[in-house]
Amino acid sequence: FSFARGDSVVVLGLGRFGGALAQSLVELGHDVMGIDSDGALVQHWADRLTHAVQANATDVSVLRQLGVADFAHGIVGIGTDLAASLMSVVALTELNIKDIWVKAMTPEHGRIAERIGAHHVVYPEADMGLRVAHLISRRLMDYIEFEDGFAIAKILAPAMCQDQSLAASGVRERFGVTVVGVKRSRQDFQHATPDTVVRPGDLLIVSGPTKRVEQFAAQAL
Ligand code: ADP
Secondary structure, three states: OOOOOOOEEEEEOOOHHHHHHHHHHHHOOOEEEEEEOOHHHHHHHOOOOOEEEEOOOOOHHHHHHOOHHHOOEEEEOOOOOHHHHHHHHHHHHHOOOOEEEEEOOOHHHHHHHHHOOOOEEEOHHHHHHHHHHHHHHOOOOEEEEOOOOEEEEEEEOOHHHEOEEHHHHOHHHHHOOEEEEEEOOOOOOEEOOOOOEEOOOOEEEEEEEHHHHHHHHHOOO
């Protein structure tokens, strides 16, 4: 189930996560209804979202009256109040929303949400913690990890591949990762080819299984 441009999205809970998400979805061209029990927050978002409504997101009859059943996607951004988060998921399933996303604070929260009908669970705080750890360690200077344990990262070129071509250093055979691009200081990123020669201080864009990418990056320390 993917987002089509203009699809309508209902966001339950306009806290830091839900609010930022709702605003980005509007900027991406979606019709967004944001719902929060906090009147001041609803005021704050009123002119930035297609609709902002003060209501209890756990109340299925209220949601029905608001027309939530017509929305293509529902996102529960209520995190700290576990009961309210789960009841909101149930309400969205009762309204037969076909694509339900939930922000979860713990794996247990996420597991229960999936059992009661959520289609996707995200863990923004845990994910951001992992990400910042990688960035602080400088091992991975930037990275994206995909759901299936596959990552793409920016790293400093390890010594084992310096002053020779990628074909000669055999990065893919030895580490199971693929160098996608190379950046020399003050130059743009270049697509990597087997003939690309890596110099000390170059930055590499590397893709592969996350563990392999981390092992390869560790060679640079
Ligand atoms: P964040 O960390 O993203 O700010 P929170 O879990 O602290 O997330 O905030 C969730 C938001 O959800 C708050 O703005 C709160 O007012 C709202 N909220 C909590 N329970 C309900 C509910 N039953 N109905 C509607 N909004 C709710």
